Every structure is written in C-alpha cells, then in structure tokens.
Amino acid sequence: MLDRVTTVLAVAGTLVATGQAASTWINGIYSERAAIVRSAQDLKMEEIKAKQQLELENLKGRQELAIEKVKNASELAKSYLDALFGQDRQSGDRTILLDALRQIEGHPLKEWAEDRYTREINQQKELQRLAESKAEASQELGEHEKERRELEVDVQQIRIKIEAEGGAPEKEKLRSDLTRTLVRLGTVKGLLKLSQIQVTAIQNLSSEKPLLQTLSIAETSAQVATIAAIADAVTPDLLKKVFRAGRYVETDYRYFQNAIKEFAISDPRMLAVILATLAIEAPTFNADYTEAEAYAKNSYEGRKDLGNVTLGDGVKFRGRGYIGLTGRENYEAMSRRLGLGTLLLDSPEEATKPEIAARIAVAFFVDRRLRIERNLNEGDLAGIRRTIVGGNVKVNEFKQKYEIVLAALLPSASEPEKE
Numbered sequence: 001m002l003d004r005v006t007t008v009l010a011v012a013g014t015l016v017a018t019g020q021a022a023s024t025w026i027n028g029i030y031s032e033r034a035a036i037v038r039s040a041q042d043l044k045m046e047e048i049k050a051k052q053q054l055e056l057e058n059l060k061g062r063q064e065l066a067i068e069k070v071k072n073a074s075e076l077a078k079s080y081l082d083a084l085f086g087q088d089r090q091s092g093d094r095t096i097l098l099d100a101l102r103q104i105e106g107h108p109l110k111e112w113a114e115d116r117y118t119r120e121i122n123q124q125k126e127l128q129r130l131a132e133s134k135a136e137a138s139q140e141l142g143e144h145e146k147e148r149r150e151l152e153v154d155v156q157q158i159r160i161k162i163e164a165e166g167g168a169p170e171k172e173k174l175r176s177d178l179t180r181t182l183v184r185l186g187t188v189k190g191l192l193k194l195s196q197i198q199v200t201a202i203q204n205l206s207s208e209k210p211l212l213q214t215l216s217i218a219e220t221s222a223q224v225a226t227i228a229a230i231a232d233a234v235t236p237d238l239l240k241k242v243f244r245a246g247r248y249v250e251t252d253y254r255y256f257q258n259a260i261k262e263f264a265i266s267d268p269r270m271l272a273v274i275l276a277t278l279a280i281e282a283p284t285f286n287a288d289y290t291e292a293e294a295y296a297k298n299s300y301e302g303r304k305d306l307g308n309v310t311l312g313d314g315v316k317f318r319g320r321g322y323i324g325l326t327g328r329e330n331y332e333a334m335s336r337r338l339g340l341g342t343l344l345l346d347s348p349e350e351a352t353k354p355e356i357a358a359r360i361a362v363a364f365f366v367d368r369r370l371r372i373e374r375n376l377n378e379g380d381l382a383g384i385r386r387t388i389v390g391g392n393v394k395v396n397e398f399k400q401k402y403e404i405v406l407a408a409l410l411p412s413a414s415e416p417e418k419e
Contacts (some may be wrong), residue, residue, distance in 0.1 A: 130242040137199045141195040141196060162178065165365055183255070185260070234349065236250050241405065242401045259362040268409040273376070296318030318350055332344070
C-alpha cells in the first residue's frame with residue numbers, strides 16, 4: 001500500500017515538473033512573440049514618425065514657398081503702385097503700366113488694374129473732349145470780346161455824329177443805326193457771358209482733378225441752354241400777358257433778352273419776379289420815364305443817404321428808367337456795375353435808354369438774388385415786394401402777375417415752386 005502511494009506521488013511530482021517546464025516553455029514562446037510584436041510596432045511607429053516628419057517638412061516647404069510667393073507678389077504690387085501713383089507719373093505712363101499689370105495672370109492686382117485701365121482710357125477721352133471744348137469756347141469768347149469792343153466804338157462814334165449832325169433826316173438815320181448797333185451790342189454781351197460761363201467751367205473741371213475721376217461738362221451745358229431758353233422766352237406775346245400792349249412791348253423786349261443772358265438768369269422764377277415787378281412799376285414797358293422835376297427837388301435834394309451831397313443832385317439824379325434809379329450814389333454804383341465808367345454820372349438821362357434801362361433793371365434784381373430766392377423758397381411773395389419796394393405795396397397784383405408769367409414759362413406750374 002505504501003508503495004502504491006509512493007508511486008502515485010512520484011507520478012504526480014513528475015507531472016508537476018513536466019507542467020512547470022511546459023509552462024516555462026510556453027511563457028518563453030509568448031515572450032518571444034511579444035518581443036517580435038513590439039519590434040514590429042516600434043518599426044511601424046518609426047515609419048509613421050518618419051512619414052509624418054516628411055509630410056511636415058513638405059508642408060513647411062510649401063508654406064515657405066507660398067509665403068515667398070505672396071511676398072514677391074506684394075513687392076511687385078508695391079512696385080506697380082509706386083510707379084502708378086508717383087508724383088511725376090503722366091496719364092499715358094499710367095495707362096501703359098495698368099495695361100501691363102492687367103495682363104499678368106494670377107497677379108493680386110489684375111482685376112483692379114483691369115477696372116482702372118478702363119477708367120483711365122475713358123478719362124483720357126473725356127480730357128481730350130474737354131480740351132476741344134475749351135479751345136472752341138475760348139475761340140468763341142475771343143470773337144465775342146473783339147466784336148464787343150468794335151461795337152462799343154461804333155456806338156460812341158454814332159452818338160458823336162448825332163450830336164454834330166444838324167439835319168433831322170440824317171439824325172433819324174443815325175438814331176436807327178444806333179438802335180440797331182445797340183441791339184447787336186446787347187446780344188454780343190449776352191453771348192459773351194455764356195461763353196465765359198462755359199470757359200470757366202471747363203477750366204475748373206480740367207485743373208487738379210483726382211486720378212481717374214470722370215469729368216463732364218453736361219451740367220454747365222445744361223445751365224447755358226437754360227439761360228438761353230429763359231432769355232428767348234421773353235417775347236411780345238409773353239409781355240402782353242402782364243404789360244399794356246404797345247410799341248415798347250413790340251420793340252424793346254430784345255434788350256431784356258440780352259440782359260438776361262448777360263446776367264445769367266437761369267431760374268424761371270427770377271424772371272417771373274422781374275417781369276411781374278416791372279409790370280407794376282412800368283406798366284407800358286416804357287423805359288423813357290423820368291420823375292417830375294418839382295417832385296424830385298422836394299423829395300431828394302440834400303439826401304445824404306442817396307449820395308446827393310452837391311446842390312442840384314436831387315433833380316439831376318431823380319428816378320429814371322424801368323426801376324426809377326434814384327440818387328447820385330446809385331447812379332455811380334450802377335454805372336460801375338454795368339462797366340459804363342462814369343457815363344451815368346456824366347449823363348444820367350442815359351438811364352432812360354431801353355438798352356441801358358433793361359440792364360439796370362436786371363442787375364438790380366440780380367444784386368438782391370439771395371433775398372429773393374429765400375423768399376421764393378419759402379413761398380413768401382409778399383416778402384419779395386418788401387425786398388424790392390420796402391413795403392407790402394400792391395402785393396395781390398404782384399402775385400397775380402407773377403403766377404401768370406410763371407405759368408407761361410412753366411405751363412405745368414399753377415403756383416410758385418419751392419426748392
């Protein structure tokens with residue numbers, strides 16, 4: 001029995017020993033395999049790291065190339081901009097540079113250059129048109145100025161002949177020549193003013209304008225056309241609506257046409273104010289008006305506020321013409337205003353000549369333009385009467401005549417316009 005037990009224990013010990021050996025062998029196999037796996041993993045990690053490093057270096061290289069490209073493009077763009085906007089750069093040079101820049105594919109300023117190139121070309125065309133318009137307007141201005149001087153000499157010579165001529169028929173012919181010459185002189189002065197407006201506007205547009213700014217003289221051309229249209233609207237038919245029909249309406253309207261051009265009346269409301277006022281103050285449209293001597297002596301003699309400081313000034317410088325120009329000071333100022341020298345001081349009766357009286361009347365209103373326009377914008381026609389005559393005199397009659405004239409000038413207007 002003991003032997004069997006010993007044998008069993010021996011077998012069991014052998015099995016245990018064999019199990020331990022097997023376990024050691026298995027553990028060795030697993031350890032070897034684990035080492036192989038770790039080695040493979042390490043190689044894989046190294047491979048991944050190497051690949052990532054390569055990608056990082058490639059990315060860095062691409063970034064550096066991109067940065068360098070942007071830097072180069074920026075420097076090129078700066079060079080172009082410096083060249084384009086240099087102080088001494090002429091328009092033609094800019095056009096060449098813009099044309100070159102707009103053709104560089106991928107350049108950051110390509111689209112901008114395309115737009116600027118088109119605008120530059122358009123500006124050059126506009127500048128050329130301005131130069132041609134300026135030359136034409138300047139030529140017209142010179143021709144009008146020359147004719148004005150010649151006509152003024154003719155007027156002076158004809159007046160001398162009238163004073164020297166003894167025969168009535170010859171004097172009548174000279175007076176007819178004088179009237180015809182004065183009409184032409186007034187026309188030329190009006191044309192001269194329009195030419196001056198045109199030349200001045202073109203000069204202002206052409207000087208020191210910003211780069212590539214589009215220029216236009218359309219607004220000035222429209223203003224000139226408006227002035228001419230308003231002047232041409234002063235016809236006998238228009239005047240008969242508010243003045244008494246007569247020979248003065250039929251003949252002297254031309255002087256007002258010329259004066260409107262000379263003083264550049266471009267607002268039909270201003271013309272309506274002028275005609276409505278004169279229709280009250282000079283209802284027959286006769287410029288040959290002179291206040292009575294006795295009334296003038298009693299009313300104006302010694303009036304320092306009118307500049308009448310010399311004995312006899314009250315009668316000499318009494319009310320004359322369409323607006324009743326009164327007082328030495330006003331005659332002197334208006335003579336200068338119209339470029340007549342001392343004519344109205346030396347010969348105050350000249351204020352009754354229609355060609356001069358019309359200019360005096362229009363200049364009188366133009367000199368009060370700001371106050372009149374303020375009244376018009378406020379719809380205050382009574383205020384215009386106060387501005388012109390100093391009080392609310394015949395306001396209703398003035399309103400009626402004003403609206404008649406304005407309706408004729410602007411058929412759609414039934415009441416004063418407000419700006």
